[in-house]
Every structure is written in structure tokens, then in C-alpha cells.
Amino acid sequence: xxxxxxxxxxxxxxxxxxxxxxxxxxxxxxxxxxxxxxxxxxxxxxxxxxxxxxxxxxxxxxxxxxxxxxxxxxxxxxxxxxxxxxxxxxxxxxxxxxxxxxxxxxxxxxxxxxxxxxxxxxxxxxxxxxxxxxxxxxxxxxxxxxxxxxxxxxxxxxxxxxxxxxxxxxxxxxxxxxxxxxxxxxxxxxxxxxxxxxxxxxxxxxxxxxxxxxxxxxxxxxxxxxxxxxxxxxxxxxxxxxxxxxxxxxxxxxxxxxxxxxxxxxxxxxxxxxxxxxxxxxxxxxxxxxxxxxxxxxxxxxxxxxxxxxxxxxxxxxxxxxxxxxxxxxxxxxxxxxxxxxxxxxxxxxxxxxxxxxxxxxx
Amino acid sequence: xxxxxxxxxxxxxxxxxxxxxxxxxxxxxxxxxxxxxxxxxxxxxxxxxxxxxxxxxxxxxxxxxxxxxxxxxxxxxxxxxxxxxxxxxxxxxxxxxxxxxxxxxxxxxxxxxxxxxxxxxxxxxxxxxxxxxxxxxxxxxxxxxxxxxxxxxxxxxxxxxxxxxxxxxxxxxxxx
Numbered sequence: 001x002x003x004x005x006x007x008x009x010x011x012x013x014x015x016x017x018x019x020x021x022x023x024x025x026x027x028x029x030x031x032x033x034x035x036x037x038x039x040x041x042x043x044x045x046x047x048x049x050x051x052x053x054x055x056x057x058x059x060x061x062x063x064x065x066x067x068x069x070x071x072x073x074x075x076x077x078x079x080x081x082x083x084x085x086x087x088x089x090x091x092x093x094x095x096x097x098x099x100x101x102x103x104x105x106x107x108x109x110x111x112x113x114x115x116x117x118x119x120x121x122x123x124x125x126x127x128x129x130x131x132x133x134x135x136x137x138x139x140x141x142x143x144x145x146x147x148x149x150x151x152x153x154x155x156x157x158x159x160x161x162x163x164x165x166x167x168x169x170x171x172x173x174x175x176x177x178x179x180x181x182x183x184x185x186x187x188x189x190x191x192x193x194x195x196x197x198x199x200x201x202x203x204x205x206x207x208x209x210x211x212x213x214x215x216x217x218x219x220x221x222x223x224x225x226x227x228x229x230x231x232x233x234x235x236x237x238x239x240x241x242x243x244x245x246x247x248x249x250x251x252x253x254x255x256x257x258x259x260x261x262x263x264x265x266x267x268x269x270x271x272x273x274x275x276x277x278x279x280x281x282x283x284x285x286x287x288x289x290x291x292x293x294x295x296x297x298x299x300x301x302x303x304x305x306x307x308x309x310x311x312x313x314x315x316x317x318x319x320x321x322x323x324x325x326x327x328x329x330x331x332x333x334x335x336x337x338x339x340x341x342x343x344x345x346x347x348x349x350x351x352x353x354x355x356x357x358x359x360x361x362x363x
Numbered sequence: 364x365x366x367x368x369x370x371x372x373x374x375x376x377x378x379x380x381x382x383x384x385x386x387x388x389x390x391x392x393x394x395x396x397x398x399x400x401x402x403x404x405x406x407x408x409x410x411x412x413x414x415x416x417x418x419x420x421x422x423x424x425x426x427x428x429x430x431x432x433x434x435x436x437x438x439x440x441x442x443x444x445x446x447x448x449x450x451x452x453x454x455x456x457x458x459x460x461x462x463x464x465x466x467x468x469x470x471x472x473x474x475x476x477x478x479x480x481x482x483x484x485x486x487x488x489x490x491x492x493x494x495x496x497x498x499x500x501x502x503x504x505x506x507x508x509x510x511x512x513x514x515x516x517x518x519x520x521x522x523x524x525x526x527x528x529x530x531x532x533x534x535x536x537x538x539x
């Protein structure tokens with residue numbers, strides 16, 4: 001890159017030189033940390049994504065060196081390219097903080113907030129966004145939209161009520177597969193992700209829509225309700241896959257593989273493989289290779305200490321094995337004659353129909 | 364030597380008088396205190412005939428709550444388990460089938476729910492963490508047991524009676 005093509009841009013008082021044509025969001029991500037605006041619909045690995053969710057709005061307080069007027073409105077940083085001498089305010093701007101809180105409120109209007117049920121909880125971008133930027137209450141007093149259930153085949157589960165219409169999965173299907181079978185049907189409040197009519201998604205790379213989905217609208221059916229992500233231990237692993245790079249993250253509990261996903265970077269996007277291509281993984285790796293023997297484990301995946309995923313302490317066999325009984329060993333094989341039954345003791349918990357294991361044996 | 368504080372008392376080294384050497388007055392004084400306790404309220408609680416009342420904030424054995432229609436509230440979200448500092452809670456989730464809507468409140472429910480009372484420290488963080496009002500600490504303690512297995516309480520041990528199917532047991536548990 002020659003000298004002339006480098007633009008000097010200042011984001012939150014931090015100056016960085018970026019090549020011409022870079023978006024503000026990309027420049028901010030180069031600085032990293034809090035300066036990078038959150039993004040729900042923009043995905044750097046997908047052509048044409050971005051500009052829909054408005055979460056990445058920033059204030060441009062100086063347009064460029066030649067035209068120093070500020071931009072009149074907040075701009076979507078994922079779609080606005082930098083100019084030389086541009087000054088951008090992200091977290092230093094009151095307007096941006098306020099606008100982002102409103103955007104979160106808009107996104108949550110139709111979101112069911114069923115995080116206790118949702119498999120995405122713990123790695124959900126909307127959860128993180130509303131935690132960081134949202135307000136605690138809601139002003140929405142009406143019925144949330146509901147949809148007729150669509151079946152997307154045996155690997156992918158669609159929860160249309162959770163969808164924020166970011167179009168990431170549509171771009172994924174367009175760019176990774178030969179023929180896209182799902183898309184947005186209807187418009188306005190009725191717009192929904194669906195197939196026409198009732199087809200199943202069965203392309204070899206279609207499983208990546210699960211990874212790109214920022215919310216829990218598209219989840220892994222083979223992992224559905226199996227475990228919470230924070231009880232699993234993410235491990236980097238690879239295998240020799242003929243169709244994809246085979247570089248994945250295994251989500252283990254003990255030696256059991258519960259889920260296979262692609263590796264994600266700090267922005268929640270798919271990590272590049274060493275040869276510089278996005279590390280999309282195929283359906284065989286994701287859904288069908290859940291045996292620990294199939295994988296070469298590289299080591300534990302680094303997870304941010306702030307993430308709930310690093311809060312799970314239940315690793316290995318905690319809660320998976322029954323305790324050893326020592327009573328028989330120290331009493332020459334005799335079993336206890338009298339055991340208390342909780343239902344005789346508890347005032348609150350009288351339970352008629354249940355025969356406790358702990359009742360008197362051989363009475 | 365200078366005293367460090369002004370609270371120091373100098374020792375009285377005068378020889379005791381005749382009455383003091385008899386100790387009679389001091390013995391009477393002591394006995395007065397001793398027999399005086401006969402007329403005071405007894406602090407002893409004669410367990411198990413008598414039981415001391417629990418404090419209203421007592422944190423005892425867990426119960427799993429049901430809603431007004433008797434459906435289980437727990438959705439196996441795992442927040443109690445991740446909040447638990449003692450790693451006492453484990454669970455397995457399952458998906459609600461059609462026709463089970465009267466049993467479980469949400470799409471997902473806890474198929475297995477175990478609390479290891481040997482690990483539990485009764486801190487009540489599970490109660491705080493629960494987003495569904497499903498787990499509460501009751502005013503009952505965990506009774507003694509001879510086996511370790513007996514301290515692993517399963518979902519059936521923890522659930523409160525169903526208000527629709529076990530109305531009598533529910534009323535009894537509520538103390539009505």
C-alpha cells in the first residue's frame with residue numbers, strides 16, 4: 001500500500017492509519033476494545049452484510065481534512081468508509097450512547113426474552129448488547145409477534161420469534177452454497193425466515209448459518225437442550241476433513257463431545273484458517289462427528305474471563321458420577337437398618353405418591 | 364515504670380480481715396446468684412419434644428415450585444447451577460412433548476434435577492439466580508442419613524405437591 005492511500009482517522013481520540021476504502025467499523029476494530037462499535041447484522045466474512053440493525057451507529061464530528069463539517073446524523077459505521085482526517089466519536093458521544101439504547105429497545109420489541117430456554121444464552125450477541133447498552137425496563141405493552149413453526153430439516157432448528165432479521169444467514173447461504181433454499185418471506189412485521197415451501201436445508205455448508213446467527217433463531221438441533229454452554233469446556237480441535245478446513249471448537253463435558261462449532265474470534269466471527277480463508281466448517285464435522293476419537297485436540301480454547309462460559313466450574317465428572325458408599329465397607333457389609341425419609345421430616349414437602357429409595361429396607 | 368494506660372489498677376496487698384478470711388459473705392453472694400437462676404426463664408429447648416421456631420429468613424432445604432396450574436416452573440436454564448458456589452446442583456434438560464403442556468410451564472423442562480445436600484452450603488444464591496421463581500429455600504433442614512446417596516435429592520424429592528392433582532397434600536404443605 002502506497003503512502004497516498006493511507007487515511008488518518010481518529011476514533012474516540014485514538015488515531016490510526018488505515019487504507020482507503022476501510023469502513024469506520026473495521027478501523028475501530030483495528031484499535032480494538034471498547035472503541036469498536038457492536039454489530040448485530042454486519043459480518044466481515046460475508047459480502048454485502050451490514051447496514052440493517054443500526055447498532056453500530058457512530059457520530060462523525062469531522063467529515064474529513066478537506067471538508068471538516070460534521071455529518072448531520074449518526075452514521076452506520078459498518079457501511080461508511082473513512083476519509084482522510086475524519087474524526088469519529090463512539091463511546092465518547094452522548095448521542096451514540098443514547099441512540100444505541102434506543103436501538104436495543106427496538107431490537108427487543110419482538111424478541112421473546114426466553115433466554116432461560118434458549119440454547120444461544122451465554123454466547124448470544126443480543127444478550128451481550130442489551131447487557132452493555134440496554135435499559136432495564138420496556139415500554140412495549142402489546143403482544144409480541146408470533147409465527148407458524150417451520151421445520152428446517154433435522155440439523156437446524158428455527159425459532160422465528162427470536163430472529164432480528166439481520167440477513168446474515170441469507171448471505172451465508174448465498175455465498176457458501178450453490179443454491180439458497182431459505183430467505184425472507186413477506187415484509188414488514190410479517191417478514192420471516194422460511195423456505196418456500198417447507199424444504200429442509202441440507203447443503204453441506206448450510207450448518208454455518210448457526211454460527212453466523214447473532215441470536216438464538218437458528219440453533220443446532222443435535223445440541224438442542226442438551227446442555228448449557230457454560231457447563232461445557234471449549235477445546236480447539238481439528239481433523240482431516242475432505243470438504244472443509246476441519247478446524248473446529250469442540251464443546252466437551254468430560255470426554256463427551258456435546259457440540260461442534262467453528263472457531264470464533266473476539267468479534268464473534270469465524271476465525272480465519274492459516275491460509276487466510278474464513279474457517280467455515282461442513283455439516284459432517286458439525287453434526288455427525290461427535291466422537292472424541294475423531295478429533296485431534298489442540299488444547300483448551302481461550303475464553304474471555306468476563307464471559308459466562310468461563311464461569312462454569314462443573315468440569316469433568318462433577319454431577320456425573322454417584323458417590324461411593326462407605327457404609328458397607330466399614331460395617332462388614334451390613335446395610336443400615338433405619339433411614340430417615342425426607343417426606344416424614346419435611347413440613348413443606350409432603351409428597352404422597354413417591355416411594356423414596358431411602359425408605360427402610362427389609363423392614 | 365509509667366503505666367501505658369490510665370486503666371491500670373494497683374493491687375491491694377492489705378492482709379484480709381477476719382470476716383474476709385471466713386469467706387462466708389462471698390459464699391452467700393455466690394449462692395445468691397446460683398439459686399437466683401431458678402427463678403429465671405429456662406433457655407433450654409427440650410428437643411425433640413419442643414422445637415425452636417425457625418427465623419423467617421432461615422434458609423433450609425430447597426423446594427421446586429409449581430405455578431398456579433400445577434405446572435413445573437423450572438426450565439433447566441442452569442443459572443442456579445452456575446451461581447452455586449458449592450457445585451451442588453446438576454440438571455438435565457428435556458424438550459416438552461405435545462400433550463405435556465399441563466405438566467411443564469415452558470418448552471424446556473428439567474428431566475433430572477439433583478441437589479447434593481452434602482455439598483450445599485444453603486447460601487441461597489440459587490434462589491437469587493432463578494429467573495423463573497422455581498427454586499426456594501424452605502424452613503426445613505435436611506435430615507440425617509446413613510448413606511451418601513440419601514443426601515442427593517432428586518426432582519421428585521424437591522417438588523412441591525401439585526395444586527390440581529394433589530390438592531390435599533398441597534394444602535397440608537401450605538399449612539392450611
